[in-house]
Structure formats: structure tokens, C-alpha cells
Amino acid sequence: MQLKQGIKELDETLTSTEFSRADKLRSVLKKYVEIIEKTSYLMQPDVYTLINKEAMVINQALLGNRRAIAQLFVNLMEATLQQELEAHHRWQGLVDTWKALKKQALVQSFSEFMASERIRAPPDVKKEIESMLKNQKALQQKRLEHLCTICDLLPPNYSKAQLTEWHSSLNSLNKHLDAYHMGCVMQIRLQYEKTWQECLARVQECKKQLLDWKAFTEEEAESLVSPYFFQMVGVLQSKVEEELELLDKSFEDLAKQTECQSSDLLNYFQEAVRLWEAHQSTLSEQELELEKRMEQQRQKHILEEQVWLLAPRGAPAGNEERATPRLSMPR
Incomplete structure (x- = not known):
């Protein structure tokens, strides 16, 4: 000039x-x-x-x-x-x-931010998972203790009402554990949502940094941020969503499996009770039959004793056979 x-x-x-x-x-x-x-x-x-x-x-x-x-x-x-x-x-x-170097430095900084442990495995998510595992272990132990109480309901110390109540309590524990799993998945999603908001805020900070340098236009800043930074956030978000979907699906399958196993266990014990009752009924019938036959043999023995007592005493011992009652056990 x-x-x-x-x-x-x-x-x-x-x-x-x-x-x-x-x-x-x-x-x-x-x-x-x-x-x-x-x-x-x-x-x-x-x-x-x-x-x-x-x-x-x-x-x-x-x-x-x-x-x-x-x-x-x-x-x-x-x-x-x-x-x-x-x-x-x-x-x-x-x-x-200079702009290329600044872009490269900004991209490198954002890549390191996205690859950091705080974003890949947020501390709040770790705490939530640790708490879930701890409480899950306690709930499973409580359910195991309840399962062990079935031994107190085995025949002959059992009743259908107690067995039904035991199964109802087991279902309640299973539902409580399933609801706890679903709640934990929801809490983990909320913690990850906070992480996504933090990532989006970091993206806006990077865009503002580009504009503050007075060398990039709004379009240039948007062209760098939109396709690349949002893509990195989207890739990590998709990966986490897949893991959460898999975890959710695993909990659903576990709940269905537990429900089936509980039903099978109830059916097994109900069948065992029915077999016990059937055997008990058969044994009762056999006992009654045995008592009846023993009574018949006793009456027969008494009659034979009476006949022997009333027989003449002068008769030769060798010419008469003394009836000796025999008691045979029913087969």
C-alpha cells in the first residue's frame, strides 16, 4: 500500500x-x-x-x-x-x-481425547458395573439360599401350600434380579449418554477454536467438524450401543432361562411329591393287606390250638399228627 x-x-x-x-x-x-x-x-x-x-x-x-x-x-x-x-x-x-498444521493438531488432539480411557471406559460406567456385579452377587446368593430351603420341603415334611409359596418366592426373587439387571443397563446407558454429551461439547470447542484463530470460515470449520469428528463419536457410540444391546439381550435370555429352570424345578419336585404319594399309598395298601393276612393267620392259629387242646389225651402220639401252625409272610 x-x-x-x-x-x-x-x-x-x-x-x-x-x-x-x-x-x-x-x-x-x-x-x-x-x-x-x-x-x-x-x-x-x-x-x-x-x-x-x-x-x-x-x-x-x-x-x-x-x-x-x-x-x-x-x-x-x-x-x-x-x-x-x-x-x-x-x-x-x-x-x-499453517491451517493444515492446525487442522492436523486439532484432529490429533480430538483423536487422543476419543481414545482416552475416560471416554472409552468412563469412570462412572465402571463404578456402575462394579456396583451391579456386587449387588448381583448378593442377590444370587440370596436366591441360592432360598433354593437350598427346598430340602426342608422334601417328603415327608412337605405340603403343597408350602411348595407353592416357595415357588412364588423364587419367582419374586427372579423378577427382582431381572428388574435390577434392566435398571443397571438403563443406568449404564445414562452414564454413556453423559459421555456422548461431553464428546459433542468437545466437538463444539474444537469448532470454536478454529473460528477464534480468524483463519477459518464457518464453512471450513463445519466441513472439518461435521464429517470427521461426528463420525468418530458415532463409531464409538455405535460400538457401545452394540455392547449394551448384547448385554440387554443376555439379561433377557438369562431371565427366560431362569424362568424355565424354575418351572422345571417346580415340576420336578411336584413329580417327586406325586411319586412319594403314590408309593405312600401303595405301601399303605400293602400294610393293610399284611395286617389283614396276619390277622387271618392269627385266627387260624387260635382255632388250631383250640382243636389240639380238645383232642383225646389217650391217643398215641405217633398216630396223630399235631397241627403245627405256620405263619407265612405275604410276598
Whole structure:
């Protein structure tokens, strides 16, 4: 800018000098016209003709000078513009290099932020998982203790009401554990949601940093942030969502499996009770039958004893066979 101003000042100075020279030449010509006229060496028309010829030569010289000054101004301005253009290109190249370095540094910083342990495995999520495992172990231990109480309900110390109550309590424990699992998954999702909000806030900080450098336009900042930074956040978010979906699905499968196992266990004990009752009924019938047959044998034995007591005493012992009652156990 200063160079252009200097060129303009030079042009104005040269132009002013030329006008001043023209004025001086005009004065000189007038002076010599008067001198020649006074000498009367030439006629007045010849004097004017001579002076006109000289004035024409001088005017051509002045016009040549003005053209030279104008050409000099044009050449200087062109050279200045060319220098400014080259300087602008060099400056633009340096700016582009600086912007590329800043972009690279910003991308590297954001990549390190996304790869940090605080984002990959947030401390709040770790605490939530540790708490879940601890409480899960306690609930499973409580359910195991309840499962062990089934031994107190085995025959003959059992009742259908107690067995039904035991199964109802088991289902309640299973539902409580399943609800706890679902609640833990929800809490983990909420903790990860806070992490995503932190990542988005970091993205906006990076965009603001680009704009604060006064070298990036809104479009340039958006073109860097939108496709790349949001993509990194989206990739990590998708990975975490897949893991949470898998965890949720595992808990659902576990709940279904536990429900089936509880039903199978109840059916097993109910079948065992039915078998016990069937065997108990059979044994009762056999016991009654045994008692009946024993009573019959006892009555028979009594009758035989009475017959033997009433028999004549003089009869030879060898000629009579004494009936000896035999008690046979039923098979």
C-alpha cells in the first residue's frame, strides 16, 4: 500500500514538473518572440511561423515526456501488483500450511481425547458395573439360599401350600434380579449418554477454536467438524450401543432361562411329591393287606390250638399228627 502511494506521489511530482516546465517554456517563447520582434530581423509572420515550429517541437517533446511518465506509472504499478500477487501467493501458501498444521493438531488432539480411557471406559460406567456385579452377587446368593430351603420341603415334611409359596418366592426373587439387571443397563446407558454429551461439547470447542484463530470460515470449520469428528463419536457410540444391546439381550435370555429352570424345578419336585404319594399309598395298601393276612393267620392259629387242646389225651402220639401252625409272610 505504501509502495503504491509512493508511485502515485512520484507520478504526481513528475506530472507537476512537466506542467511547470511547459509554463517556463511558454514564458521563454514569449520572451524570445518579443526580442525577435524588436530586432526586426524577420517579419512578424515569419517570427510567428518560426516560434510555432519551435513550439511544435517542444510540444512533441512534452507529450513524449508525458507518455513516458504515464508508461513509467503503468510499469511501476504492474511491477508492484505482480510483487503483491507473488507475495499474496506466498502468504496464502504459508496460511494454507499453517491451517493444515492446525487442522492436523486439532484432529490429533480430538483423536487422543476419543481414545482416552475416560471416554472409552468412563469412570462412572465402571463404578456402575462394579456396583451391579456386587449387588448381583448378593442377590444370587440370596436366591441360592432360598433354593437350598427346598430340602426342608422334601417328603415327608412337605405340603403343597408350602411348595407353592416357595415357588412364588423364587419367582419374586427372579423378577427382582431381572428388574435390577434392566435398571443397571438403563443406568449404564445414562452414564454413556453423559459421555456422548461431553464428546459433542468437545466437538463444539474444537469448532470454536478454529473460528477464534480468524483463519477459518464457518464453512471450513463445519466441513472439518461435521464429517470427521461426528463420525468418530458415532463409531464409538455405535460400538457401545452394540455392547449394551448384547448385554440387554443376555439379561433377557438369562431371565427366560431362569424362568424355565424354575418351572422345571417346580415340576420336578411336584413329580417327586406325586411319586412319594403314590408309593405312600401303595405301601399303605400293602400294610393293610399284611395286617389283614396276619390277622387271618392269627385266627387260624387260635382255632388250631383250640382243636389240639380238645383232642383225646389217650391217643398215641405217633398216630396223630399235631397241627403245627405256620405263619407265612405275604410276598
